[in-house]
């Protein structure tokens with residue numbers, strides 16, 4: 599596992615340079631979920647695949663930016679699903695973006711995720727590793743990632759990050775979000791999953807939601823390389839991650855690019871969502 603973390607560090611240093619100097623324009627291609635790929639998406643993906651291909655412990659990888667699984671080493675122990683540069687379109691407006699990695703054993707599914715890593719490219723570059731029930735944050739300082747702190751969520755937070763198309767929300771979801779704001783929670787939503795979830799973790803808690811909606815009944819965020827890695831992180835940080843009715847780490851994956859509705863947060867906020875959804879969503 600240490601070799602994989604070091605590979606992610608090396609890739610992140612190169613991706614940082616790419617963000618600062620690279621072409622943020624659109625490519626001619628679309629990814630498998632129909633998003634127009636930015637040149638940054640493709641270049642970041644190439645960096646990660648090039649570096650992972652040299653790690654013998656990695657059996658196969660799957661990227662948000664590629665249709666199929668890429669086999670690397672028959673004798674490898676780990677499978678990695680990753681989003682090379684989530685929220686890449688935010689680079690053009692100078693907002694924070696991030697990379698997300700889910701590390702799996704034997705199969706790409708929720709039950710087999712054993713670790714996750716995400717990297718935030720913002721005013722500072724920070725890496726968060728969820729492994730063995732711990733969440734540890736590192737910061738890029740003078741070219742090296744240095745340990746900064748462990749991360750744990752409080753039982754209840756103050757931030758509310760409500761995603762997805764508001765005029766496509768279920769009425770009970772809208773009422774729930776309004777009630778949370780009426781209880782004094784602060785709106786914190788940039789449109790970048792990585793910085794938005796990182797902020798809630800570092801500020802002690804709250805709720806991030808990307809529910810199923812009339813325009814996207816199964817949500818927008820991808821199971822293997824966005825939702826499951828953050829679900830493991832939030833659970834290891836004493837919080838929770840659900841699809842409205844159950845843990846997202848109990849969701850079945852039928853295709854490597856499947857999405858799922860998702861809620862991440864402190865336990866009190868997660869229980870509040872469960873209460874609303876079990877009485878309404880069927």
Ligand code: P6P
Nearest residue numbers: 684685761762763789790791792
């Ligand atoms: P919306 C970025 O495109 C992304 O995949 C996540 O990083 C982010 O949380 C979400 O989409 C934002 O989606 O519909 O709120 O713009």
